[in-house]
Amino acid sequence: MLKEFFIGLSQNQFLNAAAQKYGLQLGAQSVVAGTDIHEAIETIKELNKSGISATVDNLGEFVHDREEATAAKNQILGVVEAIHEAGVDAHISLKASQLGLDIDYHFALSNLREIVGAAAKYDMFVNIDMEDYGRLQPSFDILDELSKDYGNVGTVIQAYFHRAEDDIRDYKDYRLRIVKGAYKEPANVAYTEKEEIDRNFIKLIEYHLLHGKFTSVATHDHHIIGHVKKFAEENNIPRDKFEFQMLYGFRRDMQHELASEGYNFTTYVPFGKDWYGYFMRRLAERPQNLNLVAKQVFTPKTNGVIALAAGAFLLGRMSKRR
Numbered sequence: 001m002l003k004e005f006f007i008g009l010s011q012n013q014f015l016n017a018a019a020q021k022y023g024l025q026l027g028a029q030s031v032v033a034g035t036d037i038h039e040a041i042e043t044i045k046e047l048n049k050s051g052i053s054a055t056v057d058n059l060g061e062f063v064h065d066r067e068e069a070t071a072a073k074n075q076i077l078g079v080v081e082a083i084h085e086a087g088v089d090a091h092i093s094l095k096a097s098q099l100g101l102d103i104d105y106h107f108a109l110s111n112l113r114e115i116v117g118a119a120a121k122y123d124m125f126v127n128i129d130m131e132d133y134g135r136l137q138p139s140f141d142i143l144d145e146l147s148k149d150y151g152n153v154g155t156v157i158q159a160y161f162h163r164a165e166d167d168i169r170d171y172k173d174y175r176l177r178i179v180k181g182a183y184k185e186p187a188n189v190a191y192t193e194k195e196e197i198d199r200n201f202i203k204l205i206e207y208h209l210l211h212g213k214f215t216s217v218a219t220h221d222h223h224i225i226g227h228v229k230k231f232a233e234e235n236n237i238p239r240d241k242f243e244f245q246m247l248y249g250f251r252r253d254m255q256h257e258l259a260s261e262g263y264n265f266t267t268y269v270p271f272g273k274d275w276y277g278y279f280m281r282r283l284a285e286r287p288q289n290l291n292l293v294a295k296q297v298f299t300p301k302t303n304g305v306i307a308l309a310a311g312a313f314l315l316g317r318m319s320k321r322r
Helices: 002-010 013-026 037-049 066-086 105-120 133-147 164-170 194-211 222-234 252-260 276-285 289-297 300-321
Strands: 053-058 090-095 126-129 153-158 175-179 214-218 242-247 265-271
Touching: 037 053, 037 066, 037 265, 053 066, 066 090, 066 105, 090 105, 105 126, 105 133, 126 133, 133 153, 153 164, 164 194, 175 194, 194 214, 194 222, 214 222, 222 242, 222 252, 242 252, 252 265
Parallel strands: 053 090, 053 265, 090 126, 126 153, 153 175, 175 214, 214 242, 242 265
Antiparallel strands: none
């Protein structure tokens, strides 16, 4: 129920509109590295000083207008140039739906090809973030097409999908970020119990550490991080074969601690005005994340907006039941 609640908030138009209107006044600076690339670059410079790399997400998704998708492509091309010009240690994360996947597959592929090609000139990695189940296979298809011409592209494996074990075997020669999964999916395609998801998450991580090209372990769970550290040591897996990843604004002390211990570490750095849906899905993915940023994010103004959105969400559910 809690996961469904946060997913509902992420899709609430009032909440998203309020977040874009008030932006940093709602505390977004705690989880989003600014509203433009210049602010994000300054954040990345600070992370780099602590030996932490960054993967940069120009927030936005579920685009249904060609002009908006083209604008998003141009913005991401600008991010590629900004990273190169600033000389920071960072790469790109993007979503196919932001670049037109819901409009036309070939249109989206063309947009992604242009971005991956631009990044390849600077030997910059591009990660295709995976989304909900309906967009999963088309995103893999785009990866397959891009990989015919470029070697600087990888993707995400979501542990809650039943197909994830097959996918990680099929894509073992790619740089992969392994996550638990943040969308609400039906039981016929995804595990729904935490224990099942955690068990599959660890299985996928171990497989890719042993057989894969490069593994990004994306989690805030210190138990799983401890397990990965021990597994890597016991199996003589060199540290240049994997990294840990966390979201900007979450468990900052642990991020710096892992980097200081000599582990490769990358912070997922989102920026832009369209931040609230992203944040709510992080809470849906793991409600315990709420505790990690509550004091930084939830001001009286934030709580008021969330309360109104929660009311709208609950009224919507009551209406559907009637």
